[in-house]
Amino acid sequence: MSGAYPALQAILFDLDGTLVVTSNRWSARLAHRLAPLNRVLPWLNTAALAKGLVGSTELAVTYGMLWMERLGIDSGFWGLSDRIRRSKGLATSAASRIIPGVPQLLDELVKHYRLAVVTTRQAKEGNAFIEAAQIRRHFETVVTRSDGWQIKPHPGPVRLAVKRLGLAPTACMMVGDTTLDIRSARRAGVRAVGVLTGYDTRSELERAGAEAVLGSVLELPVYLAGLDGEGL
Secondary structure, eight states: OTHHOOOOOOOEEOOBBTOOOOOOOHHHHHHHHHGGGGGOTTTOOHHHHHHHHHHHHHHHHHEEEEEEEHOOOOOTTTHHHHHOOOHOOOOOOOSSOOOOTTHHHHHHHTTTTTEEEOOOSHHHHHHHHHHHHOOOOGEEEEEEEEOOOOOSSSSSSHHHHHHHHHHOGGGGEEESSSSHHHHHHTTTOOOEEHHHHHHOOOOHHHHHSEEESSGGGGGGHHHHSSSSSOOO
16 A cells, blocks of 8 residues: 555454354344333334444453453353353354455464464463464464453554564554444554454444445455555
8 A cells, every 4th residue: 555554564354254254143133132221212123222332341350350361360251251151152272263265364373473462361262272273373463362461452462463473563454343443453553443243333343443344355355455555
């Protein structure tokens, strides 16, 4: 891309909803429970309300997990984390499923770019999935919530990945499915691309600052090919 950025050198990926199959089970369940409100408030968008309520608790829950881990009171907590993730429709440590086509995508991208993962999963959990999916060889570094005290949308995790790669922020791109991914990247000075295989909508990702929103990561090579001098 001429002018604004140097040549793209690295791509950072979120896991859940980006490389890993996920769903919005909590939001769907809550929306169903809130549906009777439309009898008295027909104008109320219960689906949007449910999503907002679930999203508002996400950071608090994740920070709670982080503190438990840091204080060493998370014995047996990995199983609890799995139960929470399963109830939300997210992949668990034992039942994560990579989006079909992603291994082949990474095989191609790694020929042209340095790759990394930035996830709010705990280190043991995140690395276990990446190893089980046989995609660890593609990534130079994996940043998890175990690596610091900040989680997305704080720019800290993205900055750490960029620091480990030894690159300028503007030479990197973050790809994720939530506004948390996009805001974290933009605050870190990193380019951001959204995908629609996870939690947030196109308009939400665009409002957060995504330079583009793709149907899935599988569309990334075509998008990159359209960037002047930066495509495959």
